[in-house]
Amino acid sequence: MTGSPLVPEYWRSQGVEQVLIDEASIARRVRELGLQLSVELGRDQDVVLIAVLTGAIVFAADLMRAIPTRVAISMVSVSSYGASTTSQGAVLASTLPHNLAGKHVIIVDEVLDSGGTLRLLRAELGRLGVASLRACVLLRKQREPALSTPCEMVGFDIPDVFVVGYGLDFNDEFRNMPFVGVLGPEGIEAGSIR
Ligand code: 5GP
Numbered sequence: 001m002t003g004s005p006l007v008p009e010y011w012r013s014q015g016v017e018q019v020l021i022d023e024a025s026i027a028r029r030v031r032e033l034g035l036q037l038s039v040e041l042g043r044d045q046d047v048v049l050i051a052v053l054t055g056a057i058v059f060a061a062d063l064m065r066a067i068p069t070r071v072a073i074s075m076v077s078v079s080s081y082g083a084s085t086t087s088q089g090a091v092l093a094s095t096l097p098h099n100l101a102g103k104h105v106i107i108v109d110e111v112l113d114s115g116g117t118l119r120l121l122r123a124e125l126g127r128l129g130v131a132s133l134r135a136c137v138l139l140r141k142q143r144e145p146a147l148s149t150p151c152e153m154v155g156f157d158i159p160d161v162f163v164v165g166y167g168l169d170f171n172d173e174f175r176n177m178p179f180v181g182v183l184g185p186e187g188i189e190a191g192s193i194r
């Protein structure tokens with residue numbers, strides 16, 4: 001998280017108040033995470049990346065290309081009931097990938113907030129005889145219970161604010177914004193009225 005670049009005019013007009021993590025900083029950190037994973041896992045392992053839909057698609061797409069060896073890609077859908085800007089209980093909304101026994105599994109998620117998503121997936125995947133299980137999140141909120149939720153790899157620790165961009169949405173929009181930004185009250189209000 002370097003400096004505080006200006007919010008591009010268009011995104012500012014949509015209620016984004018601050019660039020929290022710019023594109024270059026994200027790219028640098030994603031490369032580091034990919035290299036760290038490939039060093040830890042070595043060359044000759046069966047590795048499966050499981051991206052949590054929908055928010056992790058952007059991060060997972062970049063992270064997988066930062067890993068220089070073969071990996072399988074899978075997705076799971078977890079829904080947190082309760083819309084808007086707070087997350088609540090997590091429930092599995094898709095089946096889990098098959099044939100994970102003996103594989104090195106990496107859960108890829110965009111943000112660790114309440115920890116419900118990771119706790120649920122860890123419990124479910126832990127029953128499937130995997131060789132190892134890691135969680136890799138791009139962002140972790142600096143609050144409890146996020147900080148005490150087990151998570152092996154964290155891209156950035158961020159303040160407890162509502163962020164959008166790089167996969168993170170508000171009402172399914174903003175996922176395509178290429179940086180992580182803070183959505184102010186005006187943006188939140190405009191989005192919930194539409
Ligand atoms: P959990 O609370 O299970 O750790 O995170 C669940 C989900 O809450 C995340 O995958 C994400 O969809 C949503 N979430 C939590 N904090 C934020 C945030 O700051 N911005 C956005 N857009 N989504 C968030």
Ligand code: MG
Nearest residue numbers: 053054055056
């Ligand atoms: Mg999500």
